[in-house]
Amino acid sequence: MGAKEKPDIFQAIADPTRRKMLTLLAECEMPVTRLSQHFPMSRTAVSKHLRILSDAELVSVEKSGREKRYKLQPDSLIELKEWLSFFEQFWENKMAMLKHYVENED
Amino acid sequence: MGAKEKPDIFQAIADPTRRKMLTLLAECEMPVTRLSQHFPMSRTAVSKHLRILSDAELVSVEKSGREKRYKLQPDSLIELKEWLSFFEQFWENKMAMLKHYVENED
DNA sequence: TTGACATGCAACCTTTAGGTTTCGTATTTT
DNA sequence: AAAATACGAAACCTAAAGGTTGCATGTCAA
Numbered sequence: 001m002g003a004k005e006k007p008d009i010f011q012a013i014a015d016p017t018r019r020k021m022l023t024l025l026a027e028c029e030m031p032v033t034r035l036s037q038h039f040p041m042s043r044t045a046v047s048k049h050l051r052i053l054s055d056a057e058l059v060s061v062e063k064s065g066r067e068k069r070y071k072l073q074p075d076s077l078i079e080l081k082e083w084l085s086f087f088e089q090f091w092e093n094k095m096a097m098l099k100h101y102v103e104n105e106d
Numbered sequence: 107m108g109a110k111e112k113p114d115i116f117q118a119i120a121d122p123t124r125r126k127m128l129t130l131l132a133e134c135e136m137p138v139t140r141l142s143q144h145f146p147m148s149r150t151a152v153s154k155h156l157r158i159l160s161d162a163e164l165v166s167v168e169k170s171g172r173e174k175r176y177k178l179q180p181d182s183l184i185e186l187k188e189w190l191s192f193f194e195q196f197w198e199n200k201m202a203m204l205k206h207y208v209e210n211e212d
Numbered sequence: 213t214t215g216a217c218a219t220g221c222a223a224c225c226t227t228t229a230g231g232t233t234t235c236g237t238a239t240t241t242t
Numbered sequence: 243a244a245a246a247t248a249c250g251a252a253a254c255c256t257a258a259a260g261g262t263t264g265c266a267t268g269t270c271a272a
Contacts, residue, residue, distance in 0.1 A: 014120035015230085019189070026196060033248060045231055047250065066239040066248050074196045081190060083125075090132060090180045121260085139218060151261055153220065172218050172269040 009079050012056035017041075018049050022072060025059060029071035115185050118162035123147075124155050128178060131165060135177035 013019055017039060024030075024038060036046035050070055053059045060073040119125055123145060130136075130144060142152040156176055159165045166179040 008122070010116075010122075010125065011120050014116050016114070016116075017230090019116070022193070026193065031248075032250090041230090042232065043248090044233085044250075048230075051250090068249070072193075072196060074193045077190060077193055077197070080186070084183060084187060084190065087128070087132065087178075087180045087183055090178060091183070123260090137218075138220090147260090148262065149218090150220080150263085154260075157220090174219070 007052065007055055009056050009058065009076050010083075012052055012058055013080070015049070018053055021046075021049060021053065022058060025070055025072040026074075029062075029069050031067040031069050033067075035070065113158065113161055115162050115164065115182050116189075118158055118164055119186070121155070124159055127152075127155060127159065128164060131176055131178040132180075135168075135175045137173040137175050139173075141176065 013022070020038070021035065024035060032043055032047050032050060035050075036043040039046055050059060054061060054070075057076045058073055059070050062069045062071065119128070126144070127141065130141060138149060138153050138156060141156075142149040145152055156165060160167060160176075163182045164179055165176050168175045168177065
């Protein structure tokens with residue numbers, strides 16, 4: 001698997017496993033082994049997913065002794081936000097609805 | 107290929123071809139044959155992509171004589187918006203920057 | 213009613229995605 | 243020094259994704 005090919009972000013978040021990883025890493029950074037306890041697959045598989053997220057610059061790595069802590073790096077999500085914003089003009093009323101829903105969530 | 111399995115939207119927009127289709131259909135609805143003139147692939151291939159977008163409810167179809175007009179149906183993108191909103195808290199400053207950028211686009 | 217057009221389905225092929233196990237190498241701990 | 247831990251790379255497998263061509267069908271125009 002390639003090193004720094006910067007695959008597009010849309011592909012990176014397409015996989016539900018990777019989306020869950022982002023959610024977990026948002027709460028708290030952690031090394032691979034610990035992260036992989038949340039998934040029904042091998043550590044190596046988790047490691048591969050992390051590589052993809054890392055290439056897309058959605059997570060960053062910080063080496064600390066023998067472990068490497070992975071951390072959410074949400075800046076690249078802006079690209080997604082921008083893409084979305086183009087389509088917002090087509091459903092403005094619905095957006096107002098959602099805004100209301102989110103604000104009154106609890 | 108399945109009929110109405112409602113594949114998740116993240117997977118539907120993962121493919122660059124499908125994203126371009128959404129952009130084109132946003133500008134104006136059109137039948138398969140016309141849409142496929144924008145892509146270096148067969149009409150059947152385009153038709154398959156449309157099926158995926160249709161299953162994800164990102165496009166709707168309206169039969170009109172012997173042709174079927176495909177049309178953007180952006181409502182489902184709300185799911186994406188909701189997902190994104192969770193991560194916004196982690197880059198509020200950048201968001202402000204983007205907001206400024208978008209507002210002063212022209 | 214015959215010919216052209218618009219479309220989707222079926223069968224097939226090739227590449228990629230996601231997963232496994234095995235191994236090598238740092239780093240810690242004892 | 244030796245044993246344990248954390249990790250990624252390599253080689254491999256299977257299923258799914260994206261593409262092709264060749265029908266079959268429905269509709270429109272002559």
